[in-house]
Amino acid sequence: MYHTPVLLHESINGLDLKENGTYVDVTFGGGGHSKEILKQLKGGRLLGFDQDEDAQKNVISDSRFQLIPQNFKYAKNFLQLYHALPIDGLLADLGVSSHQFDVAERGFSFRFDAPLDLRMDVKNSLTAASILSNYDENQLADMFYNYGELHNSRKIANVLVKARTEKPIQTTGDLKQILTSFFPKNQEHKFLSMVFQALRIEVNQEMEALKILLQQSVDMLKTGGRLVVISYHSLEDRLVKNFMKTGNLNGEVVKDFYGNIQTPFRLITRKAIVPSDAEIAENNRARSAKLRIAEKI
DSSP: OOOOOSSHHHHHHHTTOOTTOEEEESOOTTSHHHHHHHHTOSSOEEEEEOOOHHHHTTOOOOTTEEEEOSOGGGHHHHHHHTTOOSEEEEEEEOSOOHHHHHOGGGOOOTTSOOBSOOOSSTTSSOOHHHHHHHSOHHHHHHHHHHHHOOTTHHHHHHHHHHHHHHSOOOBHHHHHHHTGGGOOTTOHHHHHHHHHHHHHHHHHTHHHHHHHHHHHHHHHEEEEEEEEEEEOSHHHHHHHHHHHHHSSTTOOOOBOTTSOBOOSEEESOSSOBOOOHHHHHHOGGGGGOEEEEEEEO
16 A cells, blocks of 8 residues: 555544535545545545655546645645635645655665655755755754754764765765764664654755645635644644644734634644554554644634
């Protein structure tokens, strides 16, 4: 299977599907969520977004479905182009697909010795290798601290800058060898996950794209429309939680004269929905997943 969708039924239920509604799956991937949405539409319309060429090969043959091969930060513009606004629901399953992790040459996984690529859109020129070659020490340190939440980011950056003067850092194996001394005892996997997360977020500008999507969702959704987001790390989840609760990315609560919070959304989930133990056992990617749902008011 290309990709096993996480929290499938919970997220589809969260959309509160209308048989003739218009919906958007901004992270099409293997099409698992999209196929489930189409099962529950009698008429209606579904538009999917995915910038990954591998995902685009999974296009669904259905007159009600349109796949748009673009980053979801452009969703509003393309939905206008396709006369699809306003929409009844938007689903985002963030992060990396299991397929991307499993294809060695994409460089998403440190399980393989492969080129340091990590691009979701292979047409982009920026790769993890080019970041490690060209960013200065402060830029590298900030990236590992902000996106990997690594508190020894300055030491890591210093070691990488020194290492690249002797030999280019081109593969996942090169990077792992240089960082061996930083591996915490029995926590090598966790440390490398944080390093690769930071690189992946920077390569694909994931946080900026998510911010744009959340801000545009207010204009895209109808009153009563649902915003459904699955996140996989605290950086994503914090943005989603703040935006759904307050209508802004900083989580700053703004109240009216009567003390009512001024926000365009009503929370459907007060706390994040997490996968069951059974789902985690079957799909390791589900381990860190959090689902949040809000309705536009």
